Amino acid sequence: MIFAAAYVLIAAEKWVTRTAAALGGAAVMLALGISDAHTAFFSEDTGIDWNVVFLLLGMMIIVSVMRETGIFEYLAIWAAKRARGRxxxxxxxxxxxxxxASSLLDNVTTVLLIAPVTILVCQRLGLAVVPYLIAEVAASNIGGTATLVGDPPNIIIASRGGLSFNDFLIHLAPVVAVLLVVFIGLCRWLFxxxxxxxxxxxxxxxxxxxxxxxxDPKLLVQSLVVLAVVLAAFVLHPVLHYAPSVVALLGAGLLIAVTRVSTEQALQDVEWPTxxxxxxxxxxxxxxxNTGVLATLSQAIAGYAGDNLPGFTALLLWGSGVLSGVVDNIPYVASMSPVVADLIGPDGQPQVxxxxxxxxxDLGGNATLIGASANVVVAGIAARNGVPIGFWRFTRYGLVITAVTLVIASGYVWLRYFALAG
Structure with missing residues (x-):
């Protein structure tokens, strides 16, 4: 009930801000003992995912420093000129x-870099900003589906299932390419x-x-070198074994240390409400x-598995799409992946x-404004720049995009793993 009430407040956007609604809901859960200090702040399963928070903080600081160079204005003009202003x-x-970019980096990092460029170019051309931001968020979630590092849920799945970077590339990249083509056509109609x-x-x-x-050309060179090192460290995670959050914070600290940008300047554009x-x-x-709600939902889905693997696979895909639109897809996958691992068994089959x-x-994260981390980050950037994205405005487009992409994904899974498998 507490989560439902907070969700209504977030969706209504009339009485309190979404940040106040989320913090208020969290405070009530703590006050009633549903969560305590340990489970909220220290537990990997039920607490704040500090890796996500500090990854965002580090990348926001890097982006804040880069903003001082004028690089975003440069990219905005370059992109608009390449498109001839159309x-x-x-x-x-x-x-x-x-x-x-979202397939090579994580989608949150990508939107942190792309959103400021988009706002600038739209303002330069007198275009409505929000449709472009929504299209980019959806593209980041679709593109991030293709690889292990593209979307945080994929990292959780890879860890639990013992899957490699190449596994994701082979199995998911083909359908993502199709989804992008369809999505571009969808944009022509939606927007x-x-x-x-x-x-x-x-x-x-x-x-x-x-x-x-x-x-500031010198600051630009310094910023780009640090950013390149950070991105390389993201890609080389399997070798270096540094968590993305650690890499982002080290990069932010290094950038502040080697440049003349003050700490106050570096922190001024951090999206603290986000x-x-x-x-x-x-x-x-x-x-x-803690209350077993997510586990009950997951087990309910798993209970339909039976002997009908194609039917259960479709149910898992659509059930995940629906639930990921209601709760952030990171905690959903963290809760569901043990259930899937039990169904698959020690031999790793059926991998489908x-x-x-x-x-x-990943695709269900496009359904609502709080379905994926990238959505929330872009909404924060938009609000800070005076072009807020309403919950229902995002959802109106997001539900269509999610439905279309899930239909295509369902067809791909059935065709590749069942119709053509034998």
Missing amino acids: PFPLMVLLVLITAV ADAFHADADKVDELMTLNEREAIR LAFFMGLFVMVGGLV LWWALALGA
Whole structure:
């Protein structure tokens, strides 16, 4: 009931902010003893996921420093000029960049880098900002599905199932490529009203020299070197064994140490309300775990497995899609993965259940504003820049995108692992 009440407040967006609703719900759970200090702050299963919080904090600091260089203005002008100021080609370009980057990085890092560029370019061209941000968030969740490092739920699944980077690439990248093509076509229809640029602003922008936007070349070089090291460390995680959160914090500390940017400047653009929202949300979801709600839902889904593997696989995929739209897909996968591991057994078969869980959780994250971490991060950036994304506005588009992508994913799973398997 507490989670449901907080969810209603988050969705209503009338009485309190979503951060206040999440923290308030967390406080009530702590006051009633549903969670305690240990389970809320120290437990890996039911507490705040500090890896997510500090990964976001570190990357926000790096992005804040990079903002001082003018690189985002440079990229905004470059992207707009490549698209010749045409709104739909610009969206396609930004969607493809976001999707590809999200498959190589985690999707949260990607949107932290891309969202500021998008806001600037839309403002330059007189375009509505929100449709472009929503399209990018969806693209980040779709693109992140393709690889082990692209979306946090995939990392949890890989750890629990003993799956490699190449396993994800072989099994999920093909369907992600199809989903992106379909999604681009969907954008043309969903956001048709947003493709109206100011002709005078387009002409003005085409005359600009993007190189003139760089205000501090030395700081830019320093920032790009540190960012490259951080991204390389993300990719080399299997070798270096540094958690992404540690890498992000080390990168942020190094950047502040080697540059003339003050600590105050580095921290000024950190989305503190977004970080607090995540903390409250994690505590509330931990309360659902403590009371057995998520386990009951997971076991209910698992109870239909029986001898009908194709039917159960479809149920797992769609059930994961629905539940990941209601609770953040990270704690959902953390709760569901042990159930799937038990069903698969020690021989690692049938592996298709892992792919159904990954597709459902990753794509279902597009359904609502709190379905995935990237959604919440972009909403925070948008609000800070005066273009808030309403819960229901996001959900109106997100439900369509989720339904279409889940239908395609279901067809892919059935065709590859059942129809053509024999």
